[in-house]
Amino acid sequence: KQEVTQIPAALSVPEGENLVLNCSFTDSAIYNLQWFRQDPGKGLTSLLLIQSSQREQTSGRLNASLDKSSGRSTLYIAASQPGDSATYLCAVSDYKLSFGAGTTVTVRA
Amino acid sequence: DAGVIQSPRHEVTEMGQEVTLRCKPISGHDSLFWYRQTMMRGLELLIYFNNNVPIDDSGMPEDRFSAKMPNASFSTLKIQPSEPRDSAVYFCASRPIWGDYGYTFGSGTRLTVV
Numbered sequence: 747k748q749e750v751t752q753i754p755a756a757l758s759v760p761e762g763e764n765l766v767l768n769c770s771f772t773d774s775a776i777y778n779l780q781w782f783r784q785d786p787g788k789g790l791t792s793l794l795l796i797q798s799s800q801r802e803q804t805s806g807r808l809n810a811s812l813d814k815s816s817g818r819s820t821l822y823i824a825a826s827q828p829g830d831s832a833t834y835l836c837a838v839s840d841y842k843l844s845f846g847a848g849t850t851v852t853v854r855a
Numbered sequence: 856d857a858g859v860i861q862s863p864r865h866e867v868t869e870m871g872q873e874v875t876l877r878c879k880p881i882s883g884h885d886s887l888f889w890y891r892q893t894m895m896r897g898l899e900l901l902i903y904f905n906n907n908v909p910i911d912d913s914g915m916p917e918d919r920f921s922a923k924m925p926n927a928s929f930s931t932l933k934i935q936p937s938e939p940r941d942s943a944v945y946f947c948a949s950r951p952i953w954g955d956y957g958y959t960f961g962s963g964t965r966l967t968v969v
Contacts (some may be wrong), residue, residue: 780957783914788962789946793956835898840913843948843958845898 748773752836752846760854762803765811767849769836774814779804782835784848790835795823826853859961861947869966873935879928880949888958889922889932890946898946904930916920937968942965 749772759765769779778797782790796803796812796819803810807824823830834849860879868874880887888903902912907924915922919938924930935943946959 763943778957782960787965788958792957792959797955837898837958839958842891842900842903844900847897 747855748776748838748840748844750836750838750844752834752848752849754849755847756850756852757758758852758854759819759826761826761828763826765821765851765853767821767823767834767851769819769821769846771817771819771823771838773838773840774817776814777839777842779810779812779819780806780837780839781819782837784833785837785848786833793834797817814828823851826851828853859947859959861945861961861964862941862966863964864962865965865967866948866969868937870964873933873938873944873963874937874966874968875939876932876947876965878932878947878961878967879958880929880930880947883951884927884959885927885952886949886950887924887930888946888948888950889930892944892963894944901945937966939968942966942968954969 751770758789779795780795794803794810794842809822812819831853833847833850836846862877885906889901890898892898901914902922904924922932944965946962946963948958951960
């Protein structure tokens, strides 16, 4: 059974600081890895999709890396803003999507 | 495309009542997934369909839960009878079966059983 772990569980940083969110998974036989953002009481918004053959994916201030062999992914958010405050979820896909518990980020103005 | 559409957005019901949640996947997506999110257990897969056929329902908690997909554009998740511990947010997601594509989630249905 795939186990997905996200560290840290919570993170509070001042505005402008770079964010580093970590995700690890136990079974490297995955199709892809997806990072989501969830605001309180809202749904899941897809941020980045890294296919199994890729090492990283970038979108604006967001960059995610994938190391299948070690079972790790890292989401970097550059120059954080208060609007980045949310819970970030890592999910790995084999035939289904398995989620980590998330990292709750607070960016202080 | 309007994305994955779920209804209702909120549902409050009394214990013992039947609850039906609805989902319309993105057109052309032939895999559909039902997830449940709670504070204690996070996001859990309940069931998923490929081409309208249930493939894995091992996450369905008990016989009180049932799901159907009568056609490619509609799925339901039914709870009968409902219990307070069923209170959660239920998400529907879809994706194409083939190819390396991500999942698109609906906005969810927040269910409260009192």
